[in-house]
Amino acid sequence: MRVPVDPARQLTVDAGNGTPPWKQLRAQLADLVHAGSLLEGERLPSVRALAADLGVAAGTVARAYTELETDGLVEGRGRAGTVVTGCGGDPVEGRLRAAANRLVVEARADGMDDDRVLTAVHAALAARPLA
Numbered sequence: 001m002r003v004p005v006d007p008a009r010q011l012t013v014d015a016g017n018g019t020p021p022w023k024q025l026r027a028q029l030a031d032l033v034h035a036g037s038l039l040e041g042e043r044l045p046s047v048r049a050l051a052a053d054l055g056v057a058a059g060t061v062a063r064a065y066t067e068l069e070t071d072g073l074v075e076g077r078g079r080a081g082t083v084v085t086g087c088g089g090d091p092v093e094g095r096l097r098a099a100a101n102r103l104v105v106e107a108r109a110d111g112m113d114d115d116r117v118l119t120a121v122h123a124a125l126a127a128r129p130l131a
Contacts, residue, residue, distance in 0.1 A: 007032065007038065007050070010037070011029070011050075011054060013056055021056050021060045022060045022067070023064075025060065025064035026068055029068055029073070030071065030098065033068075033073045033084055033086045034086075034094040034095075035091070038084045040084055040086070042084045043080075043081045043082065044074060044083070044084065046081060046082075047061045047065065047082075069082075071086070071098035072085065073094075074086070103121075104117065107120075
């Protein structure tokens with residue numbers, strides 16, 4: 001039987017390292033998902049609870065959770081909390097999926113259709129062929 005990971009015990013925020021705290025949290029939580037330490041269906045701590053445990057503002061945790069949702073790794077379910085939706089596995093593949101999700105969200109927010117996004121991706125791939 002697997003014992004669930006307590007993210008609050010695994011996460012740290014270093015106010016002096018120059019990286020915004022929300023980015024530190026997003027990266028650490030994403031690493032836990034990609035490593036399979038946080039599994040699909042597991043609930044993350046509430047924004048307020050995690051913020052209190054880490055000594056950061058609730059907005060910091062909320063921003064990290066929002067970014068993880070954009071990455072496709074978690075889903076906010078209102079009163080049911082935030083649940084892991086991404087799966088563990090190859091971290092490189094996970095980072096690629098997360099980057100692709102962010103690209104799609106940003107492109108659609110800018111009003112771009114799928115064909116324009118795909119054209120841009122194909123152009124970027126063609127400009128940087130494999131060595």
